[in-house]
Amino acid sequence: MSFLRKRKNHDLDDDESDDMISGNGNAASNRTKSRKPPNTAFRQQRLKAWQPILTPKTVIPLFFILACIFAPLGIAIIHSTYNVQTLQVDYSKCGSLKSKNYESIPSKYTSFHFKNKNTNPDYKWRVVNGTDDFDDLKQTCQIQFTLPVDLKPPIYLYYKLNNFFQNHRKYVSSYDLEQLKGIAVTKADLENDCSPVKERDDKIIYPCGLIANSFFNDTFESPVLLNAKSGSNNETYELSEKGISWGSDLKHKYKKTNYKASDIVPPPNWYKMFPDGYNDSNLPDLHKWEHLQNWMRTAGLPTFYKLYGKNTTSTMSSGTYEISIGMNYPVSIFGGTKTLVITTNSVFGGRNLSLGVIYIIVAIVSLVLGVAFLLQHLIKPRRIGDHNYLQGSAVDSGFRDGPRQANDPISTFRDQL
Known part of the structure; x- marks a missing residue:
């Protein structure tokens, strides 16, 4: 001092x-x-700091401890996620079918995994063509599949998009947070990031921005069991669309708007949902529109899942199911695909083995390093604190490899200490 x-x-x-x-x-x-x-x-x-000295007695046991911890965790994660049961169907090409009868879906468009009886669900599909109120082609893709086992709840229905970059810098910020919270933001106060989907016909677009304008509008009906065990026909397995968004979004981020219906217009791509614009009876309540809330929570990768419905109480019995999908969302314009996913889950989420594999790799690397260092320490130990292994000196401007010799004319750190 x-x-x-x-x-x-x-x-x-x-x-x-x-x-x-x-x-x-x-x-x-x-x-x-x-x-x-x-x-x-x-x-x-000059703050106090802890500078640990790494010695063989501390490093080698540490590697073995890491291996003992990560290996069981990795095995547990892999076992848990492996038991997740799932069905996936890429229905992007369903609209190009020619026949009105059911056809087998090529295996390159499907995948599945069941825990005990991993039997092919025998996927089939067909397309039903019609016209909508705008005299445009309206297509409904009907998919049949056979469950070989009962799926215990919770059951989740997702749609999966591929090659859709929601993480684009301009796209991810294209919304107005105050507008989503229900505040009647004036045209001058709207976020500039909403451009070019900010105003139309001298009226404010609600909700503004590219994210809302590109809202995924394919529709999924609840699966219908065609050969129920009870003997009844067409038993519907109900999937709820409530409680599928983040709790924070539902409670805080989205509120009923204070805009008047006459002051706002829907985004351009919503014209089929609101052909005559907004009125007092059809003005959307974003606080209750959980599909939009999920879509507005942008994904960080070009391949992502969005939750569409779930059932947390009823078992999905084995048998043949049919599900109808209203095909409204184009994916060919950005070279992507859209996939139907029905799955269970585990304490670690969906069926993704990556986390467990990473844990196993860390355990193996730690074990290999621990054994290597242990053998090196047993075969050719090194005396701790030997100053002859220090390199450099006040005279020598460079660095030298290997320990200094006793007759080295250059002064060593031993001499300096």
Whole structure:
């Protein structure tokens, strides 16, 4: 501490001498203008720190401990996620079918996994063509599949998009948060990021921005069991569309709007949902529209899943099911695909083995390093604290490899210490 006090006094004397040389006799006022950092432990980097010394006795057991911890965790994660049961059907090409009868779906468009009886669900599909109110082609893809086992709840229905970049810099910020919270934001106060989907026909677009305008509008009906065990026909397995969005979004981010229906218009791509625009009866309540809430929570990767419905109470019995999908969302314009996913889950989420595999890899690497270091320590140990292994010196400007010899003319760190 005496050394620090001397250093501080020396610094102050230097400041005062500089002030006298510059001709300013008021040294105290000039000292306040000094750019030197205060002489404190934090500003001068003298805080206490823990600097562990890595020795074979600490490093080798650490590697074995890591292997013992990560290996069981990895096995548990893989076992848990492997037992997740799932069905997937890429229905992007369903609209191009020619026949009105059911056809087998090519295996390249399907995947499945069941826990005990991993039997092919015998996927089939067909397309039903019609026209909508705008005399445009309206297509419904009907998919049949056979469950070989009962699926216990919870059951989730997702849609999966591929090659859709929701993480684009301009896209991900294209919304107005105040507008989503129900505030009637004026045209001048709308976020500029909403452009070019900001206003139309001199009216505010609600909700504005590219994210809302590109809303996924394919529709999925609940699966219908065609050969129920009870003997009844067409038993519907109900999938709820409530409680599928994030709780924080539902409670805080989205509120019923204070706009008047006459002051706003829907986004351009919503014209079929609101052909006559908004009125007091059809003005959407974003607080209850959970499909839109899920879509507005943008994904970080070009391949992503969005939850569409779930059933957390009823078992999905084995048998043949039929599900109808209203095909409204184009994916060919961006070279993507859209996939129907029905799945169970585990404590670690869906069927993704990546996390468990990473844990196993870390355990194997730790075990290999531990064994290698142990053998090296047993075969050719190194004495800890040997200064002959230090490199460099006050005379030598470079670095040298290997330990210094006793007759080395260059002074060693041993001599300096």
